[in-house]
Amino acid sequence: MHVWEVFRQEQEGEPMIHVGSVVAPDRERALEYARDIYSRRYEAYRLWLVPREEVVEVTDLDFLQPPVDRTYRMGIAYRVTVEKRRQIKEMFENLAKEVYGES
């Protein structure tokens, strides 16, 4: 008997999500069990079955999230643009005052 990890796509275009596993002696039986257990109510648009021994697992956080600042990759790090726009606007206003005088 082998363990097969089951992934399900609930609707066309959506990601394949891990939903559990089945134990079966072969691929055909594994497919039948997975259908019976993970799609009794129109829940699956597509199923993937992967033999458990073929799944490569990584949980080492030093490998996955090394302690290096990577915030420069994220949009959230650039919120300063709002303040910078305000400053530029002020700069132009001051420039206009210098050229045309107070009005």
Place this chain on the structure above:
Amino acid sequence: MTYEERVEAFKKRIKEGHKVEATDWMPDEYRARLIKFIEMHANSELMGALPERDWILRAPSLHRKLAVTAKIQDEVGHAQLLYRLVEDLGKPREKIFDDLVNGRTKFHNVFHYPTYSWGDVGIIAWLVDGAAVISQGALQRSSYAPYGRTMRRICWEEAFHLKHGEDIVLTAMMGTEKQKRLMQEALERWWEPLMMFHGPPTPPEKDKDLEWGIKTKPNEQLRQEYLSTYVRKIQEIGLKIPDPKLKYDSDKGRWTYTEPDWDKLYAIVTGNGPASKERLSFRRLSLEETAWVRRAILGERAQAA
């Protein structure tokens, strides 16, 4: 790090709300408690299919027959999901079934009782499954993540069981006096087992499953939630709950009720309920009768290899 230090670090992580996966390191006691707890749950799903099975051929309409059959298939499907978790934790399925049919492991109290009428089918699907959804809802936040995920799926499916059960009861309550009596009598049979369902009011600090985060809510809290959810719904359709002491104490903010006989609960779940022996011998018989299927499947694999 010594073993004890690892265990302490593990407990601390759980208390902080971290989740454990099947492939993570876990203390032996945590693994043993998970196996015992989830195995009992799985056994209950499997044994829970039996009382309702008797009613497939006696369902009053084709729709009811299809729905009862679907519910039973769901229960066995839930047992499959939960047995997979127990197998992954290290207990082989053959051993699980051997322990079950020989009375070495338990299943829920409510599945140790016989059914007498279609009223029981409605009350079980509505109120027994309702009680199960209250505890399974809390288990969605279990420290053991594969269990929590399985609970989310099971609760989603149980929604149909509840609604179908409620529909059976409501339909009868809109019917003849005889039909209403059928439901009232069933409620009277099931009320005591329902009040026992969430277990004795063990103080939370003494409940080891709570300490490990396997469970997330104390038994008594689950029972209080159950009463708050269902008492009004039961009473407003004209059913009478057979407990004169049952009332909501608004000063204390909790329900008071006749204390169930907890020794009786213990006797029932250890195989001395009114239908325990019959149910287990039926399960033993099915296990024997289906042995050839398992042999055939494994045999085919041997030939192909």
